[in-house]
Amino acid sequence: MNVPVAANVLGTLGAVCWSVQLIPQIVINWRRHNATGLQPTMMMLWAWAGVPLGVYNVVKDFNIALRIQPQILTFLSLVTWTQCYYYEKKWSVIRSLTVVVPVACIMGGVEAALIIALRIAQGRHLQWPLTLMAVLSAALLAAGVLRHYWDIYVHRTVRGISFLFVGIDAAGDVSSLVSVVFQREFDVLGIVIYGTELILWIGVFACGGYYNLLPWVQKTLKRRxxxxxxxxxxxxxxxxxxxxxxxxxxxxxxxxxxxxxxxxxxxxxxxxxxxxxxxxxxxxxxxxxxxxx
Known part of the structure; x- marks a missing residue:
């Protein structure tokens, strides 16, 4: 496919970051046996965002790392969503799997069907369906993070979410963003997808510094x-x-x-x-x- 080496390397790095981004959050939820503050709506929106993102990356013939990346995002998001209901709603393991497995199957079927349909549309020189996939994935990713912004506004603190997860995700966004830049064909929509989420994560870091880190530093200095x-x-x-x-x-x-x-x-x-x-x-x-x- 004549994909530049730099795009492959950076895309692989982004896929690795996205492969492990939610693992710290999953481990924290498991250790504390709760998911207080973590928004299940955010996790489900992210899971669905992986569908149009996967369609877009596959149809656009991005490097293999960027094709796998959305699938990993969907899988880990569904695992974290299941934890939210298992710990907070007291769902049993059987009930959780009964709900999440059919949802995952539907997502896989929808993505496969859309890939076939959009390749046919691309052969007929129709570009608007592919543009719709890019816009939809960016909107779902942004809506997921914005749901956590509402929780920050209500509680005046960044709660429930692992900053290690946020940092790894932001690093994955940066790598994927640069990988898209190094593609032989400059893709504006790919930049919008990854750039939007990166900006929102930077905002979460800023909120964490203002609501969490700054009061902690002030309290420590006053106590000393x-x-x-x-x-x-x-x-x-x-x-x-x-x-x-x-x-x-x-x-x-x-x-x-x-x-x-x-x-x-x-x-x-x-x-x-x-x-x-x-x-x-x-x-x-x-x-x-x-x-x-």
Whole structure:
């Protein structure tokens, strides 16, 4: 087919990324035994997006890697969709397979029929059916990711989705995008398909940085500052409670001077309460000894 070597290499790299993209998400769902926040609608839209995308890549005679890529996308999307219903809807394995296997068979039949039909249309110099496949696949891929955007808007956080999965998928989009560029025939619609999803994933990364990473960094810095200030303020108190004179320069609280249940994540006010309680308990014991005959 005279496909350039660069297109084959990059297309293979994109197919590899798409082969493993959903595996981190599947493993995370399995380990935590839930799929909270992961949108089953997104997974089903992606599964159906693989049908017109596969038709388009096969009829356009793209390299073999780009032909296999949509089939892998459909398969992994159906597996993840099944996990959503198995963990969140409490479906049994039998019920899940009873639903997903016929859906997969229908998808395969539809794709095969469309490939035959579009090759006949291409022989008659009809291009609009192939253009429709490209637009439909791009729309379904975008709709799947946009469904997660709605969840981000509602909950003000990126939840349920693995950023490793997002990163691998974005890398696959980049490789596939460049592979299409290196095809002998420059294909605008192929660029639109992969470029649209890449832009949406970049947006998910940006939302994750704003809603997840930034608050975590701020919380960590505030906790360290609070712990440092609390250590300096409590040094004289701990010295008096242990019968030692305070040092000229305040130092951190020794862990052996605090109860074993005290955590380094407690607030300074909580630590002061602990010291006061121990001091009051000690004075109470002395008073009892004083009144005892």
């Amino acid at each position: 500052k609070r712990d440092a200030n609390g250590s300096c303020a409590l040094a004289p108190v701990c010295s008096r409670s242990s019968g030692r004179e305070p040092d000229s320069a305040p130092g951190p609280i020794a862990l052996h001077d605090l109860p074993s249940s005290t955590s380094v994540f407690r607030t300074p006010s909580g630590e002061l309460d602990i010291v006061r309680q121990r001091s009051m308990a000690s004075r109470g014991g002395d008073d009892e000894n004083a009144v005892r005959p």
